[in-house]
Amino acid sequence: MAAQEKAVWPLPDMASTDKPFWEEVQKDKLVLQKCNDCGRLQYLPRPVCVNCFSRNLGWQESSGTGSIYSLTGIAVPRAPASRKQVEETGIPIIYAAIDLDEGVRVISEVIGSKPEEVKLGDRVKVCFEEAPGTDFKLLRFQIEK
């Protein structure tokens, strides 16, 4: 069954909630959702503020810098395209939970380093790059030199 699936890189099925976020990513910008009532920032775009339930939400550009809260080298990704990439390169995907300096957490990929070079607490900076085989940009992170 898996062999018959076309290995297309999984891209977001955007709704009105996260479309503005991804549109900014296409312009090399990481934006955070900001509650116009209580001021709370959140990374995962939501229909409401998780703090005060306000629907009066806007966007604020992020510094794009932060540090690694946790990470894993994924040898067996779920999506066929990512699995194929790991099989072909022999290098696990570095999947990380990153705490931005604004205090919110992002889940993304760390690129440009070998898995054994990356550790918890490392400083990282956002970068923007098309998902393999597509013209849709995703946000990823690199270790700050």
Next chain:
Amino acid sequence: MNRQGVCLVGYGELPNHIPEAEGLTSSFSYLPFVAEAVSLALDNAGLKKKDVNGFGLVKLNFRYDAPAVAEELGLELDWVQGLDSGGASSVVSARRAADAIQLGQIDVAVCVAASVRYRGDRFIGVPSYAMDNFMLPYGYGGPNSAFALTQQRHMAQYGTTLEQLGKIAVSFRKNAELNENALFRTPLTLDEYVNSRIISDPIRLYDCVRPCTGAGAVVLASERIAKQITDNPVYLVSDAEKTNYQIDAPAPDRTTTGFAALGKELFSTVKREDVDFAQIYDDYPIAVLMQLEDLGFCEKGKGGQFIDQHDITIKGDFPINTGGGELSAGQAGGAGGMLHVIEAVRQLKGEAGQRQLKKSETGLVTGLGLLGFDIPILCAAVIILQRR
């Protein structure tokens, strides 16, 4: 909450097995499995189909509607519910049925869970906004990766070691040796655990459950009915659940589950020290360790030392997952959560055969379900059962 007048009176369990061997091709292959689990549970309870007026169906890896499955089984009902709290669904199902019994809406409920895979099955679970749009594009590896982030952080924050986590897997395997329904019954060594293939570092092969085909059911009844069929009913004495713990934290503690918020309520009527054994939802050893901490069996961060200091096999001072848990018995979708409820009732009824515990008057059962985006897990549910 403090429960009154609700008992668990029966259980039915099919042996877990690997589905490829069967060559099932129909999407309705679940029918005989569900029927057999329910039938075994009613036989074990000493009740008949016509006694049943409540029906709960776990929806994890199971897309069929609860009333329709009940129709297939020929059940006329006064209460029916499909449960969709992931791996916590079986414990939640028992709680919901207990609510209905305590309110007097029904006398007897059957709670069933099954996962029956057939060739060509294209059901890959329900879509998730966070997972599909914000995790899968970055190479997400499913639950293995979610728990890898959690375990990596736990190891760094508290010094938890692979050897401590390995002892959990090895001890459960020891318990499984005496469980004829378990998939894996050959001994596992700590070396084999530590050196097993990396799936999502630091999660290894022996941290993972084996998906399989299986089915299980439990029967709940009012105290009035229970006293008609047994002299030593097993009571539900305390229970609680938490969904989306820490959801309003901008950067939640990934090493903490919702159980951290439940201890006070849960142990208000039953003391923690009274718990003779526990069936802890074990999709991963790190999940077991975190639950022990969050339920207050040790300080937060000291779960590894707790494991060092206690023997958790059936011969030990604090037996956990006396049938091997999901790590050794296999995870048949939602029935993976049900096997914990079943094993607790089996032990409390004194029907565990060669693996019967010497002291089994009070048992605790947990369920964990559905993965979060930055919180580790969405649903945490727990019940405490006591033979009187």
